[in-house]
Amino acid sequence: MADVPSPLAAFVVGEIRRARGAAGMTQEAFGRGAGFSASHVSAVEGGTRALTMDFIKGADRALRTGGLFERLVASVGAPSWFLPWLDAERSARQLRLFEPLLIPGLLQTENYARVVMRLNDLMSAAEVDQQVSARMERQRVLTGENPPQMVAVLDESALRRTGDGFGGIMAEQVAHLVTMAELPHVHVHVIPATTGLHIGLSGPFALARSADGGWVGHLENQLGGVVVDSKDDVASLLAKWEGVRNEALPRRQSIDLMKEMESHHGPQ
Structure with missing residues (x-):
């Protein structure tokens, strides 16, 4: 666990x-x-x-x-609603992540994560530091001796985020995505902007499959998150997962698109 x-x-x-x-x-x-x-x-x-x-x-x-x-x-260390998901995430043999607006937390760079955390102006600088550190610690699940297979789907709009002083951070972030996506156990797929409306735009979610084959889901919202483990709710999330996965580009085409975005942002 x-x-x-x-x-x-x-x-x-x-x-x-x-x-x-x-x-x-x-x-x-x-x-x-x-x-x-x-x-x-x-x-x-x-x-x-x-x-x-x-x-x-x-x-x-x-x-x-x-x-x-x-x-x-x-x-x-972490909000109570998040602890069950941390348990599921750390012990998972398979992870499925979908993010329509941001880079998934397990794939964020420290600089990108810090910018995202600072969007909450109710958090102190110390709290931001703590949350960023905790997020970087979570990412060790992908670099350990027996990492899970992870498949992440994100919307192209998440790669095109820009703004004053953000270009360099975004270029670094996309380069990191490419590096991670080329690991044998990490698959990153991008839903192209030309897709238009799709089922995933209703919000981000994640799924973790344990060694015994059971799935647990996690939904994020503005107030925190919800862990989903009932059979019907998990089945619904798995169906939504199939929907967003089917809209995404194949692995190699997704990496090519990310490399194009990396060049587009460039260091600033």
Whole structure:
């Protein structure tokens, strides 16, 4: 399941270890209550194994905290509505992403992500830095030892965003897209502007397929997002996915179009 980003993980692990000690629980007893082996608990506390949301939830059960540690991670590291999707994203064997207006978060450069985050003028500079860092951390799912197959579909309009001082950032972003799209496990497809209206214009969405074959969906909106896991809702999203995928250019033609856009923006 999803790894909790450092340095938050180190802090949470320390607090869980202190709470376990205060409760007089051995690693073995704690592990029984949390659903993990003593060796797993030892590895997490020793920093040689990643802290995951499953472990945090297990710690809350074992220590009977009423969900304290999960709320702590939600308040400091990521909003609560996003945590289930992070779990699904990190453990996925397949990812399907559709974005009609922006570059998908897993494919954003740091500079592009920062510009997007700054659009929310309610966020402080520190909050922007934290969110950008968290987004860059999430992208490690694509560069690990056993990355998922990812297919992303985006609208050509997302490649043509421009504005004062934005050309260089956009050129860098499109170049990064091309680099990622040429990885064997990453497929980026572009819906050309000539397509006109299509089903995806109703909004962005994502789908993650776990090792056991189950799908989970994620919908973004102005207030946050919604994780979708009911059979009917997932089936509806999969149908919408087929719709947007069918409107997109093949992989090589999409890369050629992105290279054309990279040249169009150019450094400014």
